[in-house]
Amino acid sequence: MLEIKNISKSFPGKEAVKNVSFTIDKGNITGLVGPNGAGKSTLIRTIVDIYEPDNGEVLINSQNVRDNSDIKKIIGYVADKNDYFNQSRIKDIIKHYKLAYENFDMDCFNKANEVFKIPLRQKLSKLSKGNISRVFFMLALSIRPEIMILDEPTSGLDPIIKRKFLKMLIDDVYERKTTVLISSHNLADLESICDQVIFMDDGEVIKNNSLDNLKKNMRKLQVIFKDKAPEGFEKWPEFLQIDKIGRSYNIITKDYTEALAEKLKANDVLFVEELDLSLEDMLVYSVESRN
Structure with a gap:
């Protein structure tokens, strides 16, 4: 279970996230949506402990994420920008993940790459944005996480690959009860897979409900x-x-x-x-x- 409790995060001149709270149950796919500047990426980076919150806490399985290496081992994170390994070849990034994550499953990566067909000797910087997203999704999937945090993962994917990506994600949730938080501007994609939807605007949660209830209430x-x-x-x-x-x-x-x-x-x-x-x-x- 993922619990966000009263999270706030400010930067000079801007309060990006304002006292946000919600819970995502195990095996649930939750969409995080909102206009540009709503605070989605800031919230996600706070959830995965890139940013330290000004107030509040993030709990996974009742444990605080902050500086918790054991909990971070069960989080699969795909950022909206993935340029940290820009000059590395894919095969070397895989080696890094194998060292960092003891549960890294090379068979899982290879099976996913049978679909995505990314050349492992290629440098990350030579790949398109869509292919970079595929690489980091496969890496996140291969650590066999309990929690998957995805920030704009379908950006740059063509419709055929996007459908394969979403199927792969749904299959993982079905097979392993993975808990997923996914942010995207492609709302039709989220509508096809999400159990729960959270609307953000100006740093605040303005709606949080199951997709079924939203469709019943908003007509x-x-x-x-x-x-x-x-x-x-x-x-x-x-x-x-x-x-x-x-x-x-x-x-x-x-x-x-x-x-x-x-x-x-x-x-x-x-x-x-x-x-x-x-x-x-x-x-x-x-x-x-x-x-």
Whole structure:
């Protein structure tokens, strides 16, 4: 289990992460999403102990990650930028991982590379961004981690390789109950694999729920009343956004329940159409409603 407890992190002139808390259960894939500058990468670097938090703590299996080499052995981390080994050949990076991680599984790496086909004698600096991401994903996978932390891992991957990457990740979670935190701007990818989604904006968590619950609660409604809308309708607390076009109201709900459906019926609604929102839509409306 991964527990984030009241984490804050500031830099000169900017409070990047503000009192963030959440829990990810074993075997759960959680997506971390938000606009640029929301604090996602800062939070991730704090979780893996690259940054020391100003306040709070990160616990894995009830142990603090800070300066804890035993816990770090069970974390597989793929950064958004992987240039530390730029002048090394892939085969030499593998040697480094074998020395650093006693559970490193060369058979696992080779099996993954049968799919990704990265030449092991190639220097990292000669690879494309997508291929570099593949290399570090294979390395992270091969240490057989309990926790996988992935920051923009599909950036630069073509659609075919991206699908193979996601399948490989899902298979690992299914087989070993790996716990995954994954940040990405490719929200359609996350929507296809995540159990839980955390929305961040301006350093804060603004939503944290299962994907199923988000889809149930955040809906787009098209509503027409028999005569006119009730007084104060546009300020109902269940709404994130509302636009009127002629007699029709286009509504984004933050909490669509049976109670809201009955409330509409009680106010002489003539027509209601419910539409699903994509994860991208949900993020956009959630962030825009704060501004």
